[in-house]
Amino acid sequence: MKTHFATEKIVEKGVINNELDYDRALIADRKLRLLSKENPPLKNLRMKLREIIANYENLEWSDPNKIDDNKLAESEKSEAVAEQERVFIENRKQTIRPKLKQLDLTQENLGSILGHKSKTHMSELMNGIKSFTLKDLIVIHTLLKIDIALLIPVFLSVEDQEKIIAVVVKLNKPNVISTIALAKR
Structure with a gap:
């Protein structure tokens, strides 16, 4: 089940194919704007993503004759799904952080436990730029005693x-x- 947007996958693909991925890309762009201030290598990822977003907008939204009620309804539905996913990821992050603090662990420590070598990578996972693996989420569930439904979108x-x-x-x-x-x- 694809429940949220992995930014790197869309950048690798080089194209957005539907409204849902477009809305996910817009959310990822906003996150990357903030994250790239702390992590300069993410600026390049954001630049590529913004180019792909612009290409999709030019293809799908620049011609007023192509915009009808069905297109607008699809867009609204996609926005709602992408927002639900964004809220889920934010809530998951806000659930994990206090549990780490209780155990005197940092996000970087958690990354080491999960086998991730980079502090940046762990930040990207926490912020939904990259996807946690199922194994990562099971380890977090076991280690931090967090209800699995708060970690895996249901x-x-x-x-x-x-x-x-x-x-x-x-x-x-x-x-x-x-x-x-x-x-x-």
């Missing part, structure tokens, strides 16, 4: 929800459909 994107609903409807399983409808509330 929500589905709207796109995934719609795909699941479509398959369940096709399978004609009303009990499952009602369960999904309840989960969406």
Whole structure:
């Protein structure tokens, strides 16, 4: 499940293909603006990301004739998902930090425990610029006694929800459909 945006992946790919990745890129750009002040190598990553964002905007948003109600609705939906992911990452970071402090550990110490050699890398993980591995999150859960649901997103994107609903409807399983409808509330 792709639950948040790994900035380096989009930069490696060199292109944004959809509104959700565009909104994720905008959030990552804002984070990188702040992080690059502390970590100059991130300036280069941000410059590349900004170029990719500009290319997407020129392709998708520069022609008023291509912007219709469906495009605007898709954009709003994508913004909401990206914001939900941003809030999740921020809450996760704010949950981890006090637990580290309780154990007299630094973020850098946690990085060493997880096998990450760079202070910068750990900062990128904490800020959602790079993705934690599942193993990292399990170690954090075990070490810091943090509820796993606070570390691993347990929500589905709207796109995934719609795909699941479509398959369940096709399978004609009303009990499952009602369960999904309840989960969406």
